[in-house]
Amino acid sequence: MKYELEAPVDRRLKAAIDLPFRMLYHETKLPEHELPDHFHDWHELICVHQGEGKMLIDHSIVDIKAGSLIIIPGNTLHRTFQEAENPLTSSAFYISPAVFQGMGGEAASIQQFFERSRKSRHYIQVLNHKQMEEFERWIEQIYTETVSQEHLRTYTTLLLLQLMLISLMRMTEAVKPEKTTLSGPIWMAQALKRLDEHLHQPVFLSELAKEASISTAHFSRAFKQHTGMTFTEYVAARRIILSKEKLLRTDDTMAAIAEASGFESLPHFYRLFKKHTGMTPSSYRRRMR
DSSP states (O other), X not given: OOOOXXXXXXXXXXXXSOOSEEEEEEEEOOGGGOOOSBOOSSEEEEEEEEOEEEEEETTEEEEEETTEEEEEOTTOOEEEEEOTTSOOEEEEEEEOGGGGTTSTTHHHHHHHHHHHHHHHTOOEEEOOHHHHHHHXXXXXXXHHHHHOOOTTHHHHHHHHHHHHHHHHXXXXXXXXXXXXXXXXXXXXXXXXXXXXXXXXXXXXXXXXXXXXXXXXXXXXXXXXXXHSSOHHHHHHHHHHHHHHHHHHHOOXXXXXXXXXXXXXXXXXXXXXXXXXXXXXXXXXXXXXX
């Protein structure tokens, strides 16, 4: 089976062997190589080795630094903002839900590692020195096995990844999550919160600007500055994510999902969904269930 990561991810992702995950090892990204806002079905784990920056995750912007473990559940909007003077060096794993297949009843427990972050909306864990050393040992082992030519390296690499996830799950149960706070003006945080809570309803930039007591032009510029997206792009991405959840977790009709996710019409839903995912909502449901 060929595992494809269909998302605007870093094209430098190594795929030397066919496994349900991809890995970036100790990469230092320049700002011009940073990806735009994106989301994908695969879970993502990032270990920050050095440097500083900010990250848009869901509807919050958080500080990231050396020692940060970033847990991004599948279909969570995210983007990294680099500090040019102190760029981030990190290792990243893109993990398909297929990793958990064949693991029996324990798989549900391990997937909770990601679902816990989704439900609590705490995506950052700050590891202490000992925990960071342990995590980095797992990264080294997995990378070494991935690039080796040893017999059964595919099977061994997958086992190591699963053991790393179990180790991280145990490790982070005792770690206090980093508080996620939005940088920038209070009205921006309030606007993003309102958008998140009312995606199923019509939302207008002019109304949010009026509530913030600023001009629509200033609101639009500030929104793009803090999120990296235009207001329209952000709302569309959030609604696509909401519709994906409904496609997988309910048996609702396409029309009902389109309405509940805030799309103007069924054709509008189909058009934007295919633009963002490359497939129709019906195809996505059949493929991912």
